[in-house]
Each structure stands twice: as C-alpha cells, then as structure tokens.
Amino acid sequence: MTPIEASHMNKSNRLRAIIFDCDGVMFDSRQANINFYNHLLSRFDLPLMDPNEIDYVHMATGRDSVAHIFRKTPHFQEADAYRLQMDYTPFIKDMIIAPGLKDLLLKLQSEFILAVATNRSNTIDEVLGQNNLTGLFDMVVSSLDVKNPKPHPESVFKILSFFDLPAAQAIYIGDSSVDYETARDADVCFVAYGNDQLDAPFKVNTMMELEQVIQKFEGCWKADD
Known part of the structure; x- marks a missing residue:
C-alpha cells in the first residue's frame, strides 16, 4: 500500500458517529x-x-x-x-447507569455524532430523561421508529442515512448477539461491551476502555486483512 492509499483510507474511515445500545451498555437494566x-x-x-x-x-x-x-x-x-x-x-430506579458514561458523552459530544439504537420502545425517552442524558445524543432510534427492530440493521441504517455517513465512519457498541448481528448486517464496526463471548474486533468492559478504543480507532480491520 502506498502512502497516498494509506492516507486516503484513513481519511475515508475517520470515525464520526458513535452509536450505543441502551440495555447492557449504557445501563445495567x-x-x-x-x-x-x-x-x-x-x-x-x-x-x-x-x-x-x-x-x-x-x-x-x-x-x-x-x-x-x-x-x-x-x-x-x-x-x-x-x-x-x-x-x-x-x-x-432499578437501572444502574454505567460508571463514567455521562463523563464520556460530555467529552465526545463536541467531536462526534452520538446516537442510540435500542429495542426499547416507549420507555427510552423517560430513561434518558430521568438520568439527565437526553441532550447528549444527536439521535435516538427506538423499536417504535423502525419497521424492523434489531437484529435487523434498520435502526443503524436510519442513523447513517440521517447524517449522510458511510458505515465505515461509525461504530456500534452492544452487549448481545442481537447487537452483533445488527452491526454485522449494517456493515458497521462492532464493539462488544461487557461480553467477551461475542466475536468482535474490539472488546471492552468499562467506559474508560471504550474511550481508549475511540481515541485510537483507525478502522475496523482484522489482523490478517
């Protein structure tokens, strides 16, 4: 690969959007x-x-x-x-917010598009509101906002389309096989949160570890690519 090709690849895959699942990632629910x-x-x-x-x-x-x-x-x-x-x-009150979540969102919001893609329906707005997180996300897509909830990738497609982003410029953070399938079928890089059993290029257990992945992200490439 030439330096010009490498430079172009890095630019086209610059991370711009961070999409979170709700349950199991943002909250222990x-x-x-x-x-x-x-x-x-x-x-x-x-x-x-x-x-x-x-x-x-x-x-x-x-x-x-x-x-x-x-x-x-x-x-x-x-x-x-x-x-x-x-x-x-x-x-x-029974939902436990992930330690460091709000601080991380505050750090990221000026540099990245922040979104939620969740299978929650009519409860997501109240959950975010009660935890003072509503204003930190640029878009929230619930199961009521799509015809096909996860694991269908429609919720992620909806976010990418709204912000006119290619899949290579987004990551999806989830904790389940449903989330893995959603990211895979949307062709978006998947970050497994709190679940080492998932087949993911990145695996984290804390918001601090997630921040490190985001800071160092250069694309979703496997070691043998």
Missing part, C-alpha cells in the same frame, strides 16, 4: 427488566419468568417480550395493552 415483566405477569396471576425468559426480554422489543412470556396464555393482547400504559418511572 437486567433487574429493572425482571421487575417490570414480572409485575406484568403478576397482574395476570401468572408465574414469574424463568432464566431463559429473563435472557430473552433483555434483548427483545417490549412487544416481542410480552408475546414470549405470555406465549402459553390467552392474555397477550391485554397484557401488551397494559404494558403500553404502564408508568415505567418506578422501574428506572
């Missing part, structure tokens, strides 16, 4: 999800979620989660309608 969906089940006098159901609702949309945990009952439509009118505020 596992207990909040457990409490929320168990509350929904108890409303209909049904048993609490088992471990497999807990794993499922951590990654799925609200509607898909309700469909899954009510799959053996006749109550899905009624339960989903109840979910949509529930006040999520009491459950936000």
